[in-house]
Amino acid sequence: MPNIISLQPEEIEKRSFEIIDAELLQKGIHLPSEEAMITKRVIHTSADFDYAKTLTYSENAVSVAKELLKNGADIVTDTNMALAGINKKALASLGGEAHCFMADEDVARMAKQKNMTRASVSMEKAAAIEKPIIFAIGNAPTALIQLYEMAKEHNRKPDFIIGVPVGFVNVEAAKELIMETDIPSIINVGRKGGSAVAAAICNALLYALTRKDR
Numbered sequence: 001m002p003n004i005i006s007l008q009p010e011e012i013e014k015r016s017f018e019i020i021d022a023e024l025l026q027k028g029i030h031l032p033s034e035e036a037m038i039t040k041r042v043i044h045t046s047a048d049f050d051y052a053k054t055l056t057y058s059e060n061a062v063s064v065a066k067e068l069l070k071n072g073a074d075i076v077t078d079t080n081m082a083l084a085g086i087n088k089k090a091l092a093s094l095g096g097e098a099h100c101f102m103a104d105e106d107v108a109r110m111a112k113q114k115n116m117t118r119a120s121v122s123m124e125k126a127a128a129i130e131k132p133i134i135f136a137i138g139n140a141p142t143a144l145i146q147l148y149e150m151a152k153e154h155n156r157k158p159d160f161i162i163g164v165p166v167g168f169v170n171v172e173a174a175k176e177l178i179m180e181t182d183i184p185s186i187i188n189v190g191r192k193g194g195s196a197v198a199a200a201i202c203n204a205l206l207y208a209l210t211r212k213d214r
Helices: 010-024 033-046 059-069 080-085 088-093 105-113 118-126 141-153 172-177 196-208
Strands: 055-057 074-077 133-137 160-163 185-186
Touching: 010 033, 033 055, 033 059, 033 196, 055 172, 059 133, 059 160, 059 185, 074 080, 074 105, 074 118, 074 196, 080 185, 080 196, 088 196, 105 118, 118 141, 133 141, 133 196, 141 160, 160 172, 160 196, 172 185
Parallel strands: 074 133, 133 160, 160 185
Antiparallel strands: 055 185
16 A cells, blocks of 8 residues: 555645655755745646756846836746636735736737737737736747747836746747846756746745735
8 A cells, every 4th residue: 555644624734745845855946035935836736856957047036036026026927727826816915916818819919910920919919018017938949939029129128027938949048048048037947948947937926925824
């Protein structure tokens, strides 16, 4: 019989993070204190310790993102799955709102007219929001490429980018584009990522600001 641990629901997350801390110690991995909360929540979401090595933070990335959220920044995602995973109550308590425009009819129409992906057009639509935005990209490398082009050609520099799309085509190159800029960012180097990872990073930042036990 497998060894099943009996825990109350509120104890499961706490125990999970204790296990993550212990395994990181066993592996000789010491995370920078400000980044640790994010990296460990991504590991908690994915059960993948590779993120301890591949998550890459621009200078002062965590403090920049937290300051944006404290000032009511919105979050824009490239999938409804990521949108569903973000703690919108915590975000609203800071004055922010989460958006995903991928399923909007005007986005679909414009994407067809311009022969672009919906993800790319979604980034253009999001740029019209007249407040700070954290872009959380977990699926579409074309969204990252569009953000890069917008910053480069149209002087619409994103306030912050979480760039963790997963896949094989243009994923690594798109992440590298963002890392070459001075846009504040959290990027996962390589092919791994996904909507759940993007949401986990957002939640880690939100919980650091809203949970009394953090």
